[in-house]
Amino acid sequence: MEKVAVIYGSHYGTTQQYAQWIAESLQAPLLDAAKTTKEQLQNYEWLIFGGGLYASGIKGFKLLKEHSGEKLILFTVGLADPKVTDYSPILNNNLSKEQLQNTKIFHLRGGIDYGRLSKMHRLMMAFKKKDAEKKISVQPNEEDREFLATYNQQIDFTAEETIAPLIDYVKKELEAYV
Ligand SMILES: Cc1cc2nc3c(=O)[nH]c(=O)nc-3n(C[C@H](O)[C@H](O)[C@H](O)COP(=O)(O)O)c2cc1C
Structure with missing residues:
Protein backbone atom coordinates (compact mmCIF):
# COMPACT_ATOMS: atom_id res chain seq x y z
CA MET A 1 0.00 0.00 0.00
CA GLU A 2 1.30 3.43 -0.90
CA LYS A 3 1.33 6.05 1.81
CA VAL A 4 -0.50 9.05 0.34
CA ALA A 5 -2.23 10.26 -2.82
CA VAL A 6 -3.48 13.68 -3.87
CA ILE A 7 -6.85 13.72 -5.66
CA TYR A 8 -8.50 16.77 -7.15
CA GLY A 9 -11.83 17.88 -8.61
CA SER A 10 -11.38 20.94 -10.81
CA HIS A 11 -13.31 22.64 -13.63
CA TYR A 12 -10.95 25.44 -14.59
CA GLY A 13 -7.57 24.35 -13.23
CA THR A 14 -6.95 26.30 -10.02
CA THR A 15 -7.60 23.31 -7.74
CA GLN A 16 -5.53 21.15 -10.07
CA GLN A 17 -2.67 23.65 -9.73
CA TYR A 18 -2.79 23.46 -5.91
CA ALA A 19 -3.02 19.66 -6.06
CA GLN A 20 0.07 19.57 -8.30
CA TRP A 21 2.05 21.77 -5.89
CA ILE A 22 1.02 19.56 -2.96
CA ALA A 23 1.79 16.31 -4.83
CA GLU A 24 5.20 17.63 -5.88
CA SER A 25 6.01 18.79 -2.38
CA LEU A 26 5.11 15.38 -0.88
CA GLN A 27 6.31 13.37 -3.88
CA ALA A 28 2.89 11.75 -3.99
CA PRO A 29 0.86 10.55 -6.98
CA LEU A 30 -1.68 13.01 -8.39
CA LEU A 31 -5.13 11.75 -9.44
CA ASP A 32 -8.01 13.45 -11.22
CA ALA A 33 -11.21 12.57 -9.31
CA ALA A 34 -13.12 12.39 -12.60
CA LYS A 35 -10.88 9.53 -13.75
CA THR A 36 -10.43 7.71 -10.44
CA THR A 37 -12.46 4.91 -8.85
CA LYS A 38 -13.13 4.19 -5.17
CA GLU A 39 -11.26 0.90 -5.61
CA GLN A 40 -8.11 2.73 -6.78
CA LEU A 41 -8.19 4.86 -3.62
CA GLN A 42 -7.88 1.75 -1.51
CA ASN A 43 -4.24 1.52 -2.60
CA TYR A 44 -3.40 4.52 -0.38
CA GLU A 45 -3.31 4.91 3.38
CA TRP A 46 -3.80 8.69 3.44
CA LEU A 47 -5.84 10.73 1.00
CA ILE A 48 -5.51 14.44 0.34
CA PHE A 49 -8.55 15.61 -1.58
CA GLY A 50 -8.88 19.06 -3.16
CA GLY A 51 -12.15 20.31 -4.63
CA GLY A 52 -13.25 23.57 -6.22
CA LEU A 53 -16.25 25.21 -4.54
CA TYR A 54 -19.30 25.44 -6.75
CA ALA A 55 -22.32 27.01 -4.99
CA SER A 56 -23.29 24.33 -2.46
CA GLY A 57 -20.97 21.65 -3.87
CA ILE A 58 -17.32 20.57 -3.67
CA LYS A 59 -16.27 19.35 -7.10
CA GLY A 60 -15.50 15.65 -7.21
CA PHE A 61 -16.02 15.01 -3.50
CA LYS A 62 -18.75 12.45 -4.18
CA LEU A 63 -15.90 10.01 -4.87
CA LEU A 64 -15.33 10.00 -1.09
CA LYS A 65 -18.99 9.80 -0.10
CA GLU A 66 -18.53 6.61 1.92
CA HIS A 67 -15.12 7.49 3.37
CA SER A 68 -14.98 7.69 7.18
CA GLY A 69 -12.86 10.86 7.10
CA GLU A 70 -10.03 9.18 8.99
CA LYS A 71 -6.64 9.81 7.38
CA LEU A 72 -8.42 12.18 5.02
CA ILE A 73 -7.32 15.75 4.42
CA LEU A 74 -9.67 17.97 2.47
CA PHE A 75 -8.73 21.27 0.91
CA THR A 76 -11.30 23.46 -0.76
CA VAL A 77 -10.49 26.06 -3.40
CA GLY A 78 -12.82 29.00 -3.78
CA LEU A 79 -12.94 32.59 -4.83
CA ALA A 80 -13.90 33.84 -1.38
CA ASP A 81 -11.29 34.94 1.13
CA PRO A 82 -10.90 32.18 3.75
CA LYS A 83 -10.31 34.86 6.41
CA VAL A 84 -13.86 36.21 6.13
CA THR A 85 -15.81 33.19 4.91
CA ASP A 86 -18.09 30.89 6.86
CA TYR A 87 -17.63 27.43 5.30
CA SER A 88 -20.00 25.58 7.63
CA PRO A 89 -22.99 25.52 5.21
CA ILE A 90 -20.94 24.04 2.35
CA LEU A 91 -19.16 21.55 4.64
CA ASN A 92 -22.41 20.43 6.27
CA ASN A 93 -23.87 19.99 2.83
CA ASN A 94 -21.06 17.76 1.51
CA LEU A 95 -19.54 15.88 4.44
CA SER A 96 -21.17 13.19 6.55
CA LYS A 97 -21.28 13.63 10.35
CA GLU A 98 -18.40 11.18 10.64
CA GLN A 99 -16.36 13.07 8.04
CA LEU A 100 -17.06 16.39 9.77
CA GLN A 101 -15.53 14.94 12.94
CA ASN A 102 -12.57 13.11 11.43
CA THR A 103 -11.41 15.10 8.40
CA LYS A 104 -8.72 17.75 8.63
CA ILE A 105 -9.82 20.68 6.47
CA PHE A 106 -7.96 23.57 4.82
CA HIS A 107 -9.35 26.38 2.66
CA LEU A 108 -7.31 27.87 -0.17
CA ARG A 109 -8.07 30.72 -2.50
CA GLY A 110 -8.44 30.13 -6.24
CA GLY A 111 -9.41 32.47 -9.02
CA ILE A 112 -11.87 33.04 -11.78
CA ASP A 113 -11.96 34.16 -15.37
CA GLN A 154 -10.41 37.88 -14.34
CA ILE A 155 -8.76 37.35 -11.01
CA ASP A 156 -6.16 34.93 -9.68
CA PHE A 157 -5.44 34.53 -5.99
CA THR A 158 -3.61 31.21 -6.28
CA ALA A 159 -0.39 31.28 -4.27
CA GLU A 160 1.92 28.31 -3.76
CA GLU A 161 3.04 29.41 -0.30
CA THR A 162 -0.51 29.02 1.07
CA ILE A 163 -0.15 25.22 0.92
CA ALA A 164 2.49 25.37 3.70
CA PRO A 165 0.15 24.71 6.68
CA LEU A 166 -1.32 21.67 4.87
CA ILE A 167 2.13 20.31 3.99
CA ASP A 168 3.34 20.79 7.59
CA TYR A 169 0.27 19.02 8.93
CA VAL A 170 0.64 16.05 6.56
CA LYS A 171 4.37 15.65 7.26
CA LYS A 172 3.76 15.63 11.02
CA GLU A 173 0.92 13.11 10.71
CA LEU A 174 2.94 10.82 8.46
CA GLU A 175 5.89 10.93 10.85
CA ALA A 176 3.62 10.06 13.76
CA TYR A 177 2.32 6.99 11.92
CA VAL A 178 5.68 5.58 10.78
C1 LIG B 1 -20.97 28.67 -10.63
C2 LIG B 1 -19.88 28.96 -9.67
C3 LIG B 1 -20.12 28.89 -8.30
C4 LIG B 1 -19.10 29.19 -7.39
N1 LIG B 1 -19.36 29.13 -6.05
C5 LIG B 1 -18.39 29.48 -5.16
C6 LIG B 1 -18.65 29.45 -3.77
O1 LIG B 1 -19.72 29.09 -3.31
N2 LIG B 1 -17.65 29.84 -2.94
C7 LIG B 1 -16.42 30.23 -3.40
O2 LIG B 1 -15.55 30.58 -2.61
N3 LIG B 1 -16.14 30.24 -4.73
C8 LIG B 1 -17.10 29.87 -5.61
N4 LIG B 1 -16.83 29.87 -6.95
C9 LIG B 1 -15.47 30.18 -7.41
C10 LIG B 1 -14.65 28.90 -7.64
O3 LIG B 1 -14.63 28.11 -6.49
C11 LIG B 1 -13.23 29.31 -8.02
O4 LIG B 1 -13.26 29.88 -9.29
C12 LIG B 1 -12.25 28.14 -7.96
O5 LIG B 1 -10.94 28.65 -8.09
C13 LIG B 1 -12.58 27.15 -9.04
O6 LIG B 1 -11.77 26.02 -8.97
P1 LIG B 1 -11.29 25.25 -10.31
O7 LIG B 1 -10.54 26.28 -11.15
O8 LIG B 1 -10.41 24.19 -9.81
O9 LIG B 1 -12.50 24.73 -11.00
C14 LIG B 1 -17.82 29.57 -7.87
C15 LIG B 1 -17.58 29.63 -9.25
C16 LIG B 1 -18.58 29.33 -10.14
C17 LIG B 1 -18.30 29.41 -11.61
Whole structure:
Protein backbone atom coordinates (compact mmCIF):
# COMPACT_ATOMS: atom_id res chain seq x y z
CA MET A 1 0.00 0.00 0.00
CA GLU A 2 1.30 3.43 -0.90
CA LYS A 3 1.33 6.05 1.81
CA VAL A 4 -0.50 9.05 0.34
CA ALA A 5 -2.23 10.26 -2.82
CA VAL A 6 -3.48 13.68 -3.87
CA ILE A 7 -6.85 13.72 -5.66
CA TYR A 8 -8.50 16.77 -7.15
CA GLY A 9 -11.83 17.88 -8.61
CA SER A 10 -11.38 20.94 -10.81
CA HIS A 11 -13.31 22.64 -13.63
CA TYR A 12 -10.95 25.44 -14.59
CA GLY A 13 -7.57 24.35 -13.23
CA THR A 14 -6.95 26.30 -10.02
CA THR A 15 -7.60 23.31 -7.74
CA GLN A 16 -5.53 21.15 -10.07
CA GLN A 17 -2.67 23.65 -9.73
CA TYR A 18 -2.79 23.46 -5.91
CA ALA A 19 -3.02 19.66 -6.06
CA GLN A 20 0.07 19.57 -8.30
CA TRP A 21 2.05 21.77 -5.89
CA ILE A 22 1.02 19.56 -2.96
CA ALA A 23 1.79 16.31 -4.83
CA GLU A 24 5.20 17.63 -5.88
CA SER A 25 6.01 18.79 -2.38
CA LEU A 26 5.11 15.38 -0.88
CA GLN A 27 6.31 13.37 -3.88
CA ALA A 28 2.89 11.75 -3.99
CA PRO A 29 0.86 10.55 -6.98
CA LEU A 30 -1.68 13.01 -8.39
CA LEU A 31 -5.13 11.75 -9.44
CA ASP A 32 -8.01 13.45 -11.22
CA ALA A 33 -11.21 12.57 -9.31
CA ALA A 34 -13.12 12.39 -12.60
CA LYS A 35 -10.88 9.53 -13.75
CA THR A 36 -10.43 7.71 -10.44
CA THR A 37 -12.46 4.91 -8.85
CA LYS A 38 -13.13 4.19 -5.17
CA GLU A 39 -11.26 0.90 -5.61
CA GLN A 40 -8.11 2.73 -6.78
CA LEU A 41 -8.19 4.86 -3.62
CA GLN A 42 -7.88 1.75 -1.51
CA ASN A 43 -4.24 1.52 -2.60
CA TYR A 44 -3.40 4.52 -0.38
CA GLU A 45 -3.31 4.91 3.38
CA TRP A 46 -3.80 8.69 3.44
CA LEU A 47 -5.84 10.73 1.00
CA ILE A 48 -5.51 14.44 0.34
CA PHE A 49 -8.55 15.61 -1.58
CA GLY A 50 -8.88 19.06 -3.16
CA GLY A 51 -12.15 20.31 -4.63
CA GLY A 52 -13.25 23.57 -6.22
CA LEU A 53 -16.25 25.21 -4.54
CA TYR A 54 -19.30 25.44 -6.75
CA ALA A 55 -22.32 27.01 -4.99
CA SER A 56 -23.29 24.33 -2.46
CA GLY A 57 -20.97 21.65 -3.87
CA ILE A 58 -17.32 20.57 -3.67
CA LYS A 59 -16.27 19.35 -7.10
CA GLY A 60 -15.50 15.65 -7.21
CA PHE A 61 -16.02 15.01 -3.50
CA LYS A 62 -18.75 12.45 -4.18
CA LEU A 63 -15.90 10.01 -4.87
CA LEU A 64 -15.33 10.00 -1.09
CA LYS A 65 -18.99 9.80 -0.10
CA GLU A 66 -18.53 6.61 1.92
CA HIS A 67 -15.12 7.49 3.37
CA SER A 68 -14.98 7.69 7.18
CA GLY A 69 -12.86 10.86 7.10
CA GLU A 70 -10.03 9.18 8.99
CA LYS A 71 -6.64 9.81 7.38
CA LEU A 72 -8.42 12.18 5.02
CA ILE A 73 -7.32 15.75 4.42
CA LEU A 74 -9.67 17.97 2.47
CA PHE A 75 -8.73 21.27 0.91
CA THR A 76 -11.30 23.46 -0.76
CA VAL A 77 -10.49 26.06 -3.40
CA GLY A 78 -12.82 29.00 -3.78
CA LEU A 79 -12.94 32.59 -4.83
CA ALA A 80 -13.90 33.84 -1.38
CA ASP A 81 -11.29 34.94 1.13
CA PRO A 82 -10.90 32.18 3.75
CA LYS A 83 -10.31 34.86 6.41
CA VAL A 84 -13.86 36.21 6.13
CA THR A 85 -15.81 33.19 4.91
CA ASP A 86 -18.09 30.89 6.86
CA TYR A 87 -17.63 27.43 5.30
CA SER A 88 -20.00 25.58 7.63
CA PRO A 89 -22.99 25.52 5.21
CA ILE A 90 -20.94 24.04 2.35
CA LEU A 91 -19.16 21.55 4.64
CA ASN A 92 -22.41 20.43 6.27
CA ASN A 93 -23.87 19.99 2.83
CA ASN A 94 -21.06 17.76 1.51
CA LEU A 95 -19.54 15.88 4.44
CA SER A 96 -21.17 13.19 6.55
CA LYS A 97 -21.28 13.63 10.35
CA GLU A 98 -18.40 11.18 10.64
CA GLN A 99 -16.36 13.07 8.04
CA LEU A 100 -17.06 16.39 9.77
CA GLN A 101 -15.53 14.94 12.94
CA ASN A 102 -12.57 13.11 11.43
CA THR A 103 -11.41 15.10 8.40
CA LYS A 104 -8.72 17.75 8.63
CA ILE A 105 -9.82 20.68 6.47
CA PHE A 106 -7.96 23.57 4.82
CA HIS A 107 -9.35 26.38 2.66
CA LEU A 108 -7.31 27.87 -0.17
CA ARG A 109 -8.07 30.72 -2.50
CA GLY A 110 -8.44 30.13 -6.24
CA GLY A 111 -9.41 32.47 -9.02
CA ILE A 112 -11.87 33.04 -11.78
CA ASP A 113 -11.96 34.16 -15.37
CA TYR A 114 -15.55 35.05 -16.18
CA GLY A 115 -14.64 34.97 -19.87
CA ARG A 116 -13.90 31.23 -19.63
CA LEU A 117 -17.02 30.18 -17.71
CA SER A 118 -19.53 27.80 -19.22
CA LYS A 119 -23.00 29.24 -19.92
CA MET A 120 -24.41 27.42 -16.90
CA HIS A 121 -21.68 28.73 -14.59
CA ARG A 122 -22.13 32.30 -15.90
CA LEU A 123 -25.84 32.06 -15.17
CA MET A 124 -25.19 30.68 -11.68
CA MET A 125 -22.83 33.59 -10.98
CA ALA A 126 -25.44 36.10 -12.21
CA PHE A 127 -27.93 34.63 -9.69
CA LYS A 128 -25.27 34.71 -6.97
CA LYS A 129 -24.68 38.40 -7.75
CA LYS A 130 -28.37 39.23 -7.34
CA ASP A 131 -28.44 37.32 -4.08
CA ALA A 132 -25.29 39.07 -2.79
CA GLU A 133 -26.71 42.50 -3.70
CA LYS A 134 -29.89 41.70 -1.78
CA LYS A 135 -28.02 40.41 1.26
CA ILE A 136 -25.57 43.30 1.39
CA SER A 137 -28.38 45.87 1.25
CA VAL A 138 -29.92 44.28 4.37
CA GLN A 139 -26.70 43.49 6.21
CA PRO A 140 -23.32 44.73 4.90
CA ASN A 141 -20.70 41.99 5.09
CA GLU A 142 -17.19 41.40 3.80
CA GLU A 143 -17.88 38.08 2.00
CA ASP A 144 -20.52 39.61 -0.31
CA ARG A 145 -18.59 42.87 -0.70
CA GLU A 146 -15.53 40.92 -1.94
CA PHE A 147 -17.65 38.82 -4.29
CA LEU A 148 -19.28 41.88 -5.86
CA ALA A 149 -15.92 43.67 -6.18
CA THR A 150 -14.53 40.83 -8.33
CA TYR A 151 -17.71 40.09 -10.31
CA ASN A 152 -17.17 39.73 -14.08
CA GLN A 153 -13.41 40.07 -13.82
CA GLN A 154 -10.41 37.88 -14.34
CA ILE A 155 -8.76 37.35 -11.01
CA ASP A 156 -6.16 34.93 -9.68
CA PHE A 157 -5.44 34.53 -5.99
CA THR A 158 -3.61 31.21 -6.28
CA ALA A 159 -0.39 31.28 -4.27
CA GLU A 160 1.92 28.31 -3.76
CA GLU A 161 3.04 29.41 -0.30
CA THR A 162 -0.51 29.02 1.07
CA ILE A 163 -0.15 25.22 0.92
CA ALA A 164 2.49 25.37 3.70
CA PRO A 165 0.15 24.71 6.68
CA LEU A 166 -1.32 21.67 4.87
CA ILE A 167 2.13 20.31 3.99
CA ASP A 168 3.34 20.79 7.59
CA TYR A 169 0.27 19.02 8.93
CA VAL A 170 0.64 16.05 6.56
CA LYS A 171 4.37 15.65 7.26
CA LYS A 172 3.76 15.63 11.02
CA GLU A 173 0.92 13.11 10.71
CA LEU A 174 2.94 10.82 8.46
CA GLU A 175 5.89 10.93 10.85
CA ALA A 176 3.62 10.06 13.76
CA TYR A 177 2.32 6.99 11.92
CA VAL A 178 5.68 5.58 10.78
C1 LIG B 1 -20.97 28.67 -10.63
C2 LIG B 1 -19.88 28.96 -9.67
C3 LIG B 1 -20.12 28.89 -8.30
C4 LIG B 1 -19.10 29.19 -7.39
N1 LIG B 1 -19.36 29.13 -6.05
C5 LIG B 1 -18.39 29.48 -5.16
C6 LIG B 1 -18.65 29.45 -3.77
O1 LIG B 1 -19.72 29.09 -3.31
N2 LIG B 1 -17.65 29.84 -2.94
C7 LIG B 1 -16.42 30.23 -3.40
O2 LIG B 1 -15.55 30.58 -2.61
N3 LIG B 1 -16.14 30.24 -4.73
C8 LIG B 1 -17.10 29.87 -5.61
N4 LIG B 1 -16.83 29.87 -6.95
C9 LIG B 1 -15.47 30.18 -7.41
C10 LIG B 1 -14.65 28.90 -7.64
O3 LIG B 1 -14.63 28.11 -6.49
C11 LIG B 1 -13.23 29.31 -8.02
O4 LIG B 1 -13.26 29.88 -9.29
C12 LIG B 1 -12.25 28.14 -7.96
O5 LIG B 1 -10.94 28.65 -8.09
C13 LIG B 1 -12.58 27.15 -9.04
O6 LIG B 1 -11.77 26.02 -8.97
P1 LIG B 1 -11.29 25.25 -10.31
O7 LIG B 1 -10.54 26.28 -11.15
O8 LIG B 1 -10.41 24.19 -9.81
O9 LIG B 1 -12.50 24.73 -11.00
C14 LIG B 1 -17.82 29.57 -7.87
C15 LIG B 1 -17.58 29.63 -9.25
C16 LIG B 1 -18.58 29.33 -10.14
C17 LIG B 1 -18.30 29.41 -11.61
